[in-house]
Amino acid sequence: MMMRISVLAAVAAAxxxxxxxxxxxxxxxxxxxxxxxxxxxxxxxxxxxxxGYGVAYAYAQDNxxxxxxxxxxxxxxxxxxxxxxxxxxxxxxxxDNLASDTFFRAVIDLxxxxxxxxxxxxxxxxxxxxxxxxxxxxxxxxxxxxxxADCRGKPWVRPITMDDLLRLTEKQMLLASSLxxxxxxxxxxxxxEAQAKVAMTLPRQDELGIGxxxxxxxxxxxxxxxGLVIGNPHFPWNGPSRFWQMHVSGPDGYDAMGVGIxxxxxxxxxxxxxxxxxxxxxxxxxxxxYQLTLDPADPTRYLVDGQSVAMEPHSITVPMPEGTPDVTxxxxxxxFGPVVVIPQSGVTWSAANAFAMKDANRGNLxxxxxxxxxxxxxxxxxxxxxxxxxxxxxxxxxIAADRNGDxxxxxxxxxxxxxxxxxxxxxxPISGLFASLxxxxxxxxxxxxWDAAAGTPEPGLMPASDQAATIRRDYLTNSNDSYWxxxxxxxxxxxxxxxxxxxxxxTLRTRSNFTETEALLASGKVDHASAKAMAFANKSLAAxxxxxxxxxxxxxxxxxxxxxxxxxxALAGWDRRYEASSKGAALFRAxxxxxxxxxxxxxxxxxxxxxxxxxxxxAADTAGDKLLGALGEAxxxxxxxxxxxxxxxxxxxxxxxxxxxxxxxxxxxTAGVLNYQxxxxxxxxxxxxxxxxSYIQIVGFDDAGPVADAxxxxxxxxxxxxxxxxxxxxxxxxxxxxxxxxxxRAIRAAAIGKTKRIAE
Numbered sequence: 047m048m049m050r051i052s053v054l055a056a057v058a059a060a061x062x063x064x065x066x067x068x069x070x071x072x073x074x075x076x077x078x079x080x081x082x083x084x085x086x087x088x089x090x091x092x093x094x095x096x097x098g099y100g101v102a103y104a105y106a107q108d109n110x111x112x113x114x115x116x117x118x119x120x121x122x123x124x125x126x127x128x129x130x131x132x133x134x135x136x137x138x139x140x141x142d143n144l145a146s147d148t149f150f151r152a153v154i155d156l157x158x159x160x161x162x163x164x165x166x167x168x169x170x171x172x173x174x175x176x177x178x179x180x181x182x183x184x185x186x187x188x189x190x191x192x193x194x195a196d197c198r199g200k201p202w203v204r205p206i207t208m209d210d211l212l213r214l215t216e217k218q219m220l221l222a223s224s225l226x227x228x229x230x231x232x233x234x235x236x237x238x239e240a241q242a243k244v245a246m247t248l249p250r251q252d253e254l255g256i257g258x259x260x261x262x263x264x265x266x267x268x269x270x271x272x273g274l275v276i277g278n279p280h281f282p283w284n285g286p287s288r289f290w291q292m293h294v295s296g297p298d299g300y301d302a303m304g305v306g307i308x309x310x311x312x313x314x315x316x317x318x319x320x321x322x323x324x325x326x327x328x329x330x331x332x333x334x335x336y337q338l339t340l341d342p343a344d345p346t347r348y349l350v351d352g353q354s355v356a357m358e359p360h361s362i363t364v365p366m367p368e369g370t371p372d373v374t375x376x377x378x379x380x381x382f383g384p385v386v387v388i389p390q391s392g393v394t395w396s397a398a399n400a401f402a403m404k405d406a407n408r409g410n411l412x413x414x415x416x417x418x419x420x421x422x423x424x425x426x427x428x429x430x431x432x433x434x435x436x437x438x439x440x441x442x443x444x445i446a447a448d449r450n451g452d453x454x455x456x457x458x459x460x461x462x463x464x465x466x467x468x469x470x471x472x473x474x475p476i477s478g479l480f481a482s483l484x485x486x487x488x489x490x491x492x493x494x495x496w497d498a499a500a501g502t503p504e505p506g507l508m509p510a511s512d513q514a515a516t517i518r519r520d521y522l523t524n525s526n527d528s529y530w531x532x533x534x535x536x537x538x539x540x541x542x543x544x545x546x547x548x549x550x551x552x553t554l555r556t557r558s559n560f561t562e563t564e565a566l567l568a569s570g571k572v573d574h575a576s577a578k579a580m581a582f583a584n585k586s587l588a589a590x591x592x593x594x595x596x597x598x599x600x601x602x603x604x605x606x607x608x609x610x611x612x613x614x615x616a617l618a619g620w621d622r623r624y625e626a627s628s629k630g631a632a633l634f635r636a637x638x639x640x641x642x643x644x645x646x647x648x649x650x651x652x653x654x655x656x657x658x659x660x661x662x663x664x665a666a667d668t669a670g671d672k673l674l675g676a677l678g679e680a681x682x683x684x685x686x687x688x689x690x691x692x693x694x695x696x697x698x699x700x701x702x703x704x705x706x707x708x709x710x711x712x713x714x715x716t717a718g719v720l721n722y723q724x725x726x727x728x729x730x731x732x733x734x735x736x737x738x739x740s741y742i743q744i745v746g747f748d749d750a751g752p753v754a755d756a757x758x759x760x761x762x763x764x765x766x767x768x769x770x771x772x773x774x775x776x777x778x779x780x781x782x783x784x785x786x787x788x789x790x791r792a793i794r795a796a797a798i799g800k801t802k803r804i805a806e
Contacts, residue, residue: 082796085770098176111197120213148232222441258326264519265451273447277324302421322745325442329546336489412438426454434510455522554718587718595664616691624713626696636680
C-alpha cells in the first residue's frame with residue numbers, strides 16, 4: 047500500500063510540474079513556472095520557443111519596469127520619455143539620454159542583425175521568438191492595473207517585437223567595448239562643426255563597473271574527488287545588468303540552473319547535472335582604435351594606402367518630448383567602424399587626424415548558442431569545445447569543473463585577430479601613449495586591418511588556438527587579471543598583447559585570491575564549508591601588508607591629539623576585515639585609496655618570478671611621512687562625513703529598503719578584498735554598494751546530481767512591492783546560503799504558491 051501511495055504521489059508531482067495542461071495541446075508557446083524559496087522560478091517547456099516564453103514571462107513578473115525601460119533605452123527613445131538631459135545607466139556608467147539615444151540609433155545596425163539571425167542556431171532563433179511572445183503575454187495578463195506602480199501608465203511600457211530583442215542582445219554584447227565609449231561615439235563631429243561635450247576618458251578595466259572572482263577545483267583538490275566551482279561575479283546592484291536566478295528544463299535534455307541578465311532566455315552562468323561554470327571579466331581587449339590620416343582637402347575623407355576614402359555619413363534623428371523639436375546629428379563611420387572622440391585622452395578629430403573604433407562583438411549573435419551548448423555539456427571538454435568553436439563568449443573568461451574532477455579555465459572570447467608582430471608593425475608615433483588603455487593601429491594602411499584566420503565564424507576574429515585554455519585536476523582561478531596566471535604553478539607563455547598583459551604586476555585582489563586559495567588547500571581538501579568560509583572571509587590583503595608598518599610609524603608620533611594619532615588608535619583596534627561588525631574598516635578604506643598611490647610605497651619591487659608575493663614590505667623610511675599624511679587626510683574625510691573612526695562597517699555600508707538599513711559585508715577590491723563591494727556615498731550619509739558580489743554560487747556534485755549553495759545579494763525583484771525585493775539581501779547580510787532545489791522532489795518541497803501554466 048505504501049509503495050502504491052508513493053507511486054501516486056510521484057505521478058501527481060510530475061503532473062504538477064508538467065510544462066502545460068492537456069488543454070494547451072497544439073499551442074505554439076507553452077510553459078510552466080514553479081516558484082521556490084526566494085521566488086526562484088523553475089521554468090519547464092517542451093520546446094525552445096516555450097523556454098523563451100516562460101523565462102520572459104517570469105522575468106517580467108519580477109522586473110517589468112526595468113526591462114521595459116531597457117527596451118526604450120536600446121530603441122533610442124529615452125529623450126522622448128525621460129528628457130534629453132536626464133541620465134541613463136548605459137552598461138556600467140551613467141550618460142545623458144541624448145548621448146544614449148544617439149549612440150544606439152547610430153551603432154545598432156538592425157538590417158545587419160536581422161540578416162545575421164538567419165545564421166543563428168535554430169534553437170537560438172526559437173528562444174528569441176518565445177522571449178518576445180512571453181514578455182508580451184505578461185503585459186496582456188497584467189493589464190493596466192497589474193503593472194508595478196513605478197511604471198504604471200507609462201507610454202514606454204509597450205509590447206515588443208523581435209527588433210527590440212535584437213537591439214537588447216547587441217547592447218549586451220557591447221558592454222565591455224563600444225558601450226564603454228558611447229559618449230565619444232555619439233559626440234563625434236568633424237572640425238568646424240558643433241561637437242557635443244564628451245566628458246570622459248578612455249576607461250581602465252576597473253572603471254567599467256564589472257569584475258569577478260571564479261574558482262574551479264579539480265578532483266585532486268576536493269574532499270570527494272569531484273569538481274567544485276565557486277562563482278563570484280561582481281555586477282551592478284542597479285540597472286539592467288543585475289543578475290536574475292532561473293532554472294530551465296527544456297527539450298533535448300536541457301536542464302540548467304543559474305543566472306542571466308535582462309534579455310537572457312537561458313542561464314549564462316550556473317550548472318547542470320554534470321558541470322558547473324562561472325565567468326569573470328577578461329583582461330583581453332575586444333576592440334582596437336585606428337588612427338586615421340585625413341585627406342587635407344576634406345576632414346570627412348581618410349587615406350588608405352594613399353587613396354582617399356569617403357567616410358559614410360549617418361543622419362541620426364532623436365525624438366524629443368512632445369512640443370520640443372527633434373534633435374538631428376550627423377555621425378560618420380569608416381571601414382573600421384564609427385569615428386570616436388575622447389578629447390581628454392587625446393582622441394580628437396582635427397584637420398589632420400581622426401580615430402575610429404572597430405569592435406569584435408558588433409553583430410555577435412553567437413553567444414546564446416555558446417551558452418546553450420555549455421548548459422548541455424557533460425564535461426569541461428564539451429565547454430571548451432563550445433567556447434572555442436563558436437567564439438561567442440563576448441568579454442568573459444569561462445571557469446568550469448565537472449563531476450569527473452576536471453577543471454577548466456578558458457580565456458577564449460571574441461577578440462581582434464592581431465598578433466604581437468602586427469601590433470608592433472602597425473603602431474603609430476602615438477600608439478605607446480595609449481598602450482595601457484587601448485590598442486591603437488595605423489588606419490592609413492590596409493594591411494593593419496585584422497587578420498582573417500581559417501575556421502573562425504567571422505573573419506578577423508582570433509582563433510581559439512591562439513588564445514588561452516587550460517584543463518587541470520588541482521585548481522584554476524581568475525580575478526580579472528590576464529591569462530598569464532590561473533595557477534601560480536603554471537604561468538602561461540606569452541600571447542598577443544590584445545589578450546592582456548604578460549609577466550606584469552597583479553592586482554591585490556588577484557594576489558589575495560592565490561594567497562587564500564593556497565592557504566585553503568594547505569589546510570585540507572576543499573568542500574562546500576571551506577569554500578563558503580573563504581568566499582565570505584572578508585580579509586584585506588592590503589591591511590595585512592600595511593597596518594603593522596603603519597602602526598609602527600604611529601608609535602613614533604608624540605602628539606596623541608592629532609588626526610593622525612586618532613586614526614592610529616582606530617586602526618589598532620580593527621580586525622583587518624570587512625565584516626559588518628568590523629570597527630575601523632571605513633577608515634582603512636579611505637586611507638588606502640590615498641596610500642596605494644604613494645610613489646615608492648614598496649621596499650621590494652615586483653618580480654615576475656614571484657608575482658603572488660611582490661611587490662611587498664612598506665618602505666617606511668622613504669614613504670612613511672606620506673602614509674601618515676594620508677591617514678590624517680582619511681580621518682578628516684570621515685569626520686566631515688559624520689562617520690566615527692571606529693564605526694562598525696555594517697553601519698556605514700548599507701542597502702536601504704525604506705527605513706531599513708541592511709548592513710552589507712565585503713569591501714574594496716583595491717584593498718585585496720575577495721568579497722568585493724564597491725560603494726559610493728549615499729544620499730543620507732554612509733555608503734551604498736553599486737557593484738560587487740552579486741550572485742555567488744558554490745557547486746559540487748554527488749551521485750544524484752549537482753549540490754549547489756547560492757545567494758543573490760540584491761535579490762530577485764526590482765519591484766519594491768515584491769516579497770522578493772530584499773529577502774536575499776537580508777540573507778546575504780547574515781551569510782545565509784540557500785541550497786538550490788534542482789530535482790523534482792526538491793522543487794516540490796520548496797515550492798511557494800501554485801505552478802503557473804501559460805500557453806497560446
